[in-house]
Amino acid sequence: MPGFLRPLTRAVTYTRGLHLLIGSGVAWVLGAIYPGLSSPSYTEGLLVLVDPIPFLMLAGMVPAMRRAEGLQARMMLFPGPHARVEGDGADPGVSVAPSASWRERARTAGWLVLRVEAGCAVILLTGQFMGIVFAAMGAIDQPGDSDGLLLPVVHGWATVPVAVLAVLAQLAMFVVAGHLLSRAARRLLGPSPAERLAALEERTEQLLERNRIARELHDSIGHALTVAVVQAGAARAAADPAFTDRALEAVEETGRAALEDLERVLRVLREDGRPASGRPTLVDAERLLDSARASGAKVEVDVTGPVERVPGPVSREGYRMLQEALTNVLRHSGAVPVRLRIAVDDVRLVMDVRNALPPESSGVTGRGGSGLRGIRERATLLGGRATTGPRDGEWQVHVELPLK
Structure with missing residues (x-):
């Protein structure tokens, strides 16, 4: 035509x-x-x-x-x-x-x-x-x-x-x-210009929410899979029935927690009107430490200050940062000693995670993926800062977040 x-x-x-x-x-x-x-x-x-x-x-x-x-x-x-x-x-x-x-x-x-x-x-x-x-x-x-x-x-x-x-x-x-x-x-x-600005702000909020959900899934599912892989490898190498039972128990617990996180995120995406379960905070960090210990990591913890008084947004993001830091330890360094320091005062939250570098590492681990970038992005959005990298023969993840 x-x-x-x-x-x-x-x-x-x-x-x-x-x-x-x-x-x-x-x-x-x-x-x-x-x-x-x-x-x-x-x-x-x-x-x-x-x-x-x-x-x-x-x-x-x-x-x-x-x-x-x-x-x-x-x-x-x-x-x-x-x-x-x-x-x-x-x-x-x-x-x-x-x-x-x-x-x-x-x-x-x-x-x-x-x-x-x-x-x-x-x-x-x-x-x-x-x-x-x-x-x-x-x-x-x-x-x-x-x-x-x-x-x-x-x-x-x-x-x-x-x-x-x-x-x-x-x-x-x-x-x-x-x-x-x-x-x-x-x-x-x-x-009008005001309506265009409002639409732009709404679009920005949607993109930020999608980015946050992507980080949530990356941190939660990535941590669960890392623990499962490490535990399976350790159980096969140990050839000890008792150790295998403990490894399977750790995999089950970590997988259950990941499924809960996945269901919560999917519920938010579906917007079905049902209340979503609360996101974990630093108060719930003990389950991360137990998961890391069950995978063979020797975790030493030093906590100072009232962690339970950390504001909700900071505490929730801090939990995800800690989860990603421990996941990177298990993924790249394996069962090595880990030192965790959490300090809370009136103005800021400080988290410092250090672990020994694997013997084949010469100070550069190549750990520059989306996980560590996500830690830095979370800290920046909260007005804080995060640094990652080798220091004094160890790998360090250092986070400082303002409380106000």
Whole structure:
């Protein structure tokens, strides 16, 4: 099909035309009241176009009018499930929020005036095009000076071409007028700077939440899998039934905790309205230490200060940082001595995890993956800092987080 005829196959072309015709209804209703629609003169015809303007300006001052017009514009002026075009579902750029400022009220009033006047113009031109078709085909037997047509009608061999051209002009008018009206809708009913900023903030919050969920899954599932791998390898090497039982018990406990975390995250993603279980905090850190000890690591802990008084967000993120640090110890260094220091005072939380480097390491372990990067990102988001790397023959993860 030729490209210039393709718009005629799209449903949105005709919904735009219907939107224009509906918009002109206010003018014809008011015109029927005054000056009347029975054989009006040209001056009275102009009054039909002028009468609605004061009422439309007042209607535009109503905040809810912007929402009503925005919903209509979205459904009828832009491609959607009803239109056979590519890109369905894209944001049309039309707001559906009530007017929140006088500037938005003025833009809504301008849109109402434009919609009604454009609809009236389309109806008048439609009457002319269809009148030409009917006159050319002999369906109008009135004299030319009283048929209301602005252009003379030709007869004879040119009758059919004139009628075809009039129909094509009518369709082209719908296409062009609908396209121009949709562009005007974006300008007059589009989101204000405040709405754009709010949408950007909401999008940013969504991205941050997705990033947080990804880190949650990485830390929880990664820790469980690391413990399972380490325990399985140690049990196979030990060939001791008692040790194997303890290893399987540790794998079971760690896997159960990971499944609880996974269910909680999936519940948040489903947004099913059920309350999600609380995220673990530093108060629950003992289960991380038990898991690391069961995997063969010799963990020494030094805790100073009231850990239970650490604010919730800091305590929850601190738990995940500690989990990732211990996971890295098991994954890269194995069953080595680990020293953990947690210090809490009035202004900050300090966590320091140190472990011996494996013998084959020469001070560089290559541990620069997403886990350690996640620790640094968590600390930065909380206004703190985190450093990771070899120091004095040991691998260190040092975190400082403000409490206020």
